[in-house]
Amino acid sequence: MMAKGVVTIKDLADELGIAPSTVSKALRNNPAISEETRKKVNDLARRMNYKPNAIALSLRSNRTKTLGLVIPEIVHHFFSLVIAGIEDLAYDAGYNMIIFQTNESYNREVIGVQTLLASRVEGILISLSKETRNYDHLRNALDQGIPMVMFDRVTSDLETDKVTVDDYHGAYMAVNHLIRTGCRRISHLSGPPGLPIADLRRMGYSDALRDNNLEVNRDLIMYCDNFKQARIRTKQLMNMTQPPDAFFTVNDLTATGVIKSLLELAIPIPQQVSVIGFSNDELSQVTHPALSTVDQHGYQIGQASIQLLLDRLMAQGAALPFIHHVIKSELILRDSTRISILSE
Amino acid sequence: MMAKGVVTIKDLADELGIAPSTVSKALRNNPAISEETRKKVNDLARRMNYKPNAIALSLRSNRTKTLGLVIPEIVHHFFSLVIAGIEDLAYDAGYNMIIFQTNESYNREVIGVQTLLASRVEGILISLSKETRNYDHLRNALDQGIPMVMFDRVTSDLETDKVTVDDYHGAYMAVNHLIRTGCRRISHLSGPPGLPIADLRRMGYSDALRDNNLEVNRDLIMYCDNFKQARIRTKQLMNMTQPPDAFFTVNDLTATGVIKSLLELAIPIPQQVSVIGFSNDELSQVTHPALSTVDQHGYQIGQASIQLLLDRLMAQGAALPFIHHVIKSELILRDSTRISILSE
DNA sequence: CTGAAAGCGCTAACAT
DNA sequence: ATGTTAGCGCTTTCAG
Numbered sequence: 260m261m262a263k264g265v266v267t268i269k270d271l272a273d274e275l276g277i278a279p280s281t282v283s284k285a286l287r288n289n290p291a292i293s294e295e296t297r298k299k300v301n302d303l304a305r306r307m308n309y310k311p312n313a314i315a316l317s318l319r320s321n322r323t324k325t326l327g328l329v330i331p332e333i334v335h336h337f338f339s340l341v342i343a344g345i346e347d348l349a350y351d352a353g354y355n356m357i358i359f360q361t362n363e364s365y366n367r368e369v370i371g372v373q374t375l376l377a378s379r380v381e382g383i384l385i386s387l388s389k390e391t392r393n394y395d396h397l398r399n400a401l402d403q404g405i406p407m408v409m410f411d412r413v414t415s416d417l418e419t420d421k422v423t424v425d426d427y428h429g430a431y432m433a434v435n436h437l438i439r440t441g442c443r444r445i446s447h448l449s450g451p452p453g454l455p456i457a458d459l460r461r462m463g464y465s466d467a468l469r470d471n472n473l474e475v476n477r478d479l480i481m482y483c484d485n486f487k488q489a490r491i492r493t494k495q496l497m498n499m500t501q502p503p504d505a506f507f508t509v510n511d512l513t514a515t516g517v518i519k520s521l522l523e524l525a526i527p528i529p530q531q532v533s534v535i536g537f538s539n540d541e542l543s544q545v546t547h548p549a550l551s552t553v554d555q556h557g558y559q560i561g562q563a564s565i566q567l568l569l570d571r572l573m574a575q576g577a578a579l580p581f582i583h584h585v586i587k588s589e590l591i592l593r594d595s596t597r598i599s600i601l602s603e
Numbered sequence: 604m605m606a607k608g609v610v611t612i613k614d615l616a617d618e619l620g621i622a623p624s625t626v627s628k629a630l631r632n633n634p635a636i637s638e639e640t641r642k643k644v645n646d647l648a649r650r651m652n653y654k655p656n657a658i659a660l661s662l663r664s665n666r667t668k669t670l671g672l673v674i675p676e677i678v679h680h681f682f683s684l685v686i687a688g689i690e691d692l693a694y695d696a697g698y699n700m701i702i703f704q705t706n707e708s709y710n711r712e713v714i715g716v717q718t719l720l721a722s723r724v725e726g727i728l729i730s731l732s733k734e735t736r737n738y739d740h741l742r743n744a745l746d747q748g749i750p751m752v753m754f755d756r757v758t759s760d761l762e763t764d765k766v767t768v769d770d771y772h773g774a775y776m777a778v779n780h781l782i783r784t785g786c787r788r789i790s791h792l793s794g795p796p797g798l799p800i801a802d803l804r805r806m807g808y809s810d811a812l813r814d815n816n817l818e819v820n821r822d823l824i825m826y827c828d829n830f831k832q833a834r835i836r837t838k839q840l841m842n843m844t845q846p847p848d849a850f851f852t853v854n855d856l857t858a859t860g861v862i863k864s865l866l867e868l869a870i871p872i873p874q875q876v877s878v879i880g881f882s883n884d885e886l887s888q889v890t891h892p893a894l895s896t897v898d899q900h901g902y903q904i905g906q907a908s909i910q911l912l913l914d915r916l917m918a919q920g921a922a923l924p925f926i927h928h929v930i931k932s933e934l935i936l937r938d939s940t941r942i943s944i945l946s947e
Numbered sequence: 948c949t950g951a952a953a954g955c956g957c958t959a960a961c962a963t
Numbered sequence: 964a965t966g967t968t969a970g971c972g973c974t975t976t977c978a979g
Binding site: 611612613623624627628631655656658659660662663664 | 955956957958959
């Protein structure tokens with residue numbers, strides 16, 4: 260039983276002196292095959308450690324049982340949660356996942372999608388890179404009849420199933436909570452304009468202020484979405500003649516920068532200044548004080564995305580309506596915000 | 604130019620009234636083909652958006668340009684770094700990655716490896732699940748001539764290339780630093796016995812103590828590797844008649860649990876108690892005080908692993924010696940440890 | 948009940 | 964310079 264040249268059906272057939280087609284049928288328990296032959300074949304297959312060649316199967320059946328995932332970054336708590344959600348369900352449904360990381364590059368996204376198409380994936384899950392403004396590569400996939408689901412970073416230029424988190428509402432809830440607990444000068448450290456998730460969170464922030472009859476003060480809004488910048492911005496803001504009494508940040512890491520700076524300035528949190536982040540990353544539990552934040556339910560987003568894709572795959576190309584699944588975000592209150600001081 | 608049935612070489616051939624093999628040659632710029640035909644073919648291919656079928660190519664060439672990755676958990680900063688390192692180099696080398704998440708289950712690991720074999724991956728990268736004690740599934744792959752690289756969670760029962768971080772040395776350095784800065788009763792919150800990375804870190808801890816003529820006190824060693832348990836253990840330990848003056852933990856999350864508890868007990872860090880974690884996760888920068896820790900260089904581990912695999916793939920099965928690449932870990936000193944008080 | 952033949956998409960000998 | 968044939972591993976008619 261030489262190891263080298265992987266065992267094929269033909270090897271089994273030769274060994275038993277029967278036809279390959281008979282072996283094939285025996286292996287798939289085709290009732291047309293005698294019980295005896297079937298047993299002989301299956302036994303030998305086990306002994307020779309025969310494993311069907313998935314490539315040959317794919318070529319014949321035109322089914323690869325493989326799905327493609329295109330994602331900006333793997334090293335990102337939220338995205339890794341999404342991947343886990345996708346993987347788990349894909350696995351249960353018997354699909355393999357080919358994963359492409361774009362590193363936020365449009366070019367790599369295009370190449371990634373093309374490679375997936377060449378690999379004949381049966382469907383594509385994608386979260387757009389920050390650079391992506393042109394969607395021809397995706398249109399191309401769609402034209403070839405490859406079902407696609409976009410999640411988190413989506414575009415309205417394309418008709419596909421979509422899954423997003425309700426960023427707007429999450430931000431609105433967060434800011435509303437700050438106001439209800441007595442904050443009046445709420446600063447927002449926001450992501451780059453044009454990035455939908457950042458825009459939506461900024462809108463949620465602004466609307467919550469307006470709905471509570473507070474003015475939106477441009478001086479309190481900064482474009483700042485990382486730890487280092489947050490350190491600087493926080494000190495600038497706290498130096499204002501009328502400093503903020505709360506920070507709402509576009510993500511958790513930025514919030515931790517704010518907390519760190521406030522701690523250094525010996526400003527009590529949340530007594531003097533409240534802080535709310537966005538994402539519910541692992542790190543939000545370990546800051547001191549623990550960070551209040553908005554959970555994006557990454558795992559569920561992954562599950563919802565792959566489920567939509569599987570549904571469409573099941574439907575065999577029947578014209579299902581496109582679904583935009585909006586996952587509820589959730590306000591997680593920890594210790595960086597005050598307890599509600601106004602009744603509901 | 605109907606979208607549906609993906610375009611094949613035969614379609615191009617029919618369209619131009621020439622033979623498929625001629626089209627094939629023309630597309631690969633075979634010099635035996637006239638400049639004219641070559642142009643005609645390539646133009647049409649572009650117009651009809653022809654894309655070679657990777658499956659057919661694989662079947663013919665017996666090369667899939669696909670590698671398999673089996674990993675315990677994607678949602679884990681360290682592992683996601685490793686994946687990123689692998690992805691980036693694999694991409695440059697023109698390989699696709701199929702990823703399998705075992706969720707630390709031995710069964711899923713076995714199935715994962717089998718699926719990868721069925722998909723005819725050209726090589727396998729694997730980090731063992733915590734449950735794995737039997738290696739037949741891997742031996743099987745090896746017997747089929749599939750090159751394999753094990754990283755981080757490896758076993759000496761198998762002859763393969765390996766990449767690990769020098770856990771022992773990292774732990775040794777960490778504890779040595781604690782001692783040099785005056786700590787004498789150093790507690791170790793360790794991972795489960797039997798898990799190599801936990802054992803090595805525990806050994807590094809013990810040896811550093813012994814080499815500095817300090818006794819290894821079993822009462823100061825606890826099996827505790829997560830945030831929640833750390834909260835409980837820390838309080839227990841600090842209640843001892845002779846409480847520890849330092850904690851060395853098996854990972855960063857555990858260390859943050861320690862810090863949180865110490866903060867609640869109003870014990871000054873690092874003046875009274877020092878803390879060192881392990882991993883250099885993102886969260887180690889955001890604790891207060893910022894956590895001293897040992898960096899595992901996950902990205903580099905990923906790169907080293909895929910590089911070994913690519914080397915072996917290049918070597919075409921020539922008998923390269925097996926390499927065990929040990930990546931240097933690095934002691935990262937932040938604010939949870941004291942400045943050195945003894946000269947080097 | 949078993950086998951021969953054809954074909955999935957592609958390419959490499961081997962003609963012509 | 965182009966075409967014909969065969970075959971990668973498998974399954975599925977269709978005959979026997």
